[in-house]
Amino acid sequence: MTIEPIVLPDAAATQAWGQVLGRLLPASTVLLLFGELGAGKTTLIQGLGQGLGITEAIVSPTFTLINEYHEGRIPLYHFDLYRLDKTGAAQLYPELYWEGEEFEPGICAIEWSERLPYLPPQYHEIRLSHTTKGQRELRWLPPKT
Numbered sequence: 001m002t003i004e005p006i007v008l009p010d011a012a013a014t015q016a017w018g019q020v021l022g023r024l025l026p027a028s029t030v031l032l033l034f035g036e037l038g039a040g041k042t043t044l045i046q047g048l049g050q051g052l053g054i055t056e057a058i059v060s061p062t063f064t065l066i067n068e069y070h071e072g073r074i075p076l077y078h079f080d081l082y083r084l085d086k087t088g089a090a091q092l093y094p095e096l097y098w099e100g101e102e103f104e105p106g107i108c109a110i111e112w113s114e115r116l117p118y119l120p121p122q123y124h125e126i127r128l129s130h131t132t133k134g135q136r137e138l139r140w141l142p143p144k145t
Contacts, residue, residue: 005137014040015047022051027105032113035128075106086117
């Protein structure tokens with residue numbers, strides 16, 4: 001099955017798409033985000049947070065690795081695995097977040113997901129890329145179960 005990309009002309013459109021997700025996605029959703037630097041992963045997550053009702057500034061947790069936001073309709077757990085290899089990513093125990101047993105069920109949004117040593121049992125894959133026209137393309141792949 002071919003998934004047609006969603007063309008996002010600018011950062012505002014990327015953020016708006018994230019806002020829609022924030023209003024619709026249920027607790028226990030895992031979003032695996034893929035894309036090169038500057039493709040819009042953090043921008044999408046900022047919109048996601050706005051859609052959840054989070055007013056705190058959402059920034060990439062590159063040095064803290066995981067940022068937790070609890071003020072929205074459900075928690076948002078924002079991972080940035082850019083600086084980690086698979087061993088380092090495993091030491092974060094991401095399953096504690098997506099299993100919802102140690103942490104309140106929410107949305108896990110994981111940037112640089114290719115660095116995960118293992119995947120959750122269910123997840124949504126979002127691939128962001130640059131186009132030759134300075135826009136972004138978003139591909140939302142069918143949920144993996």
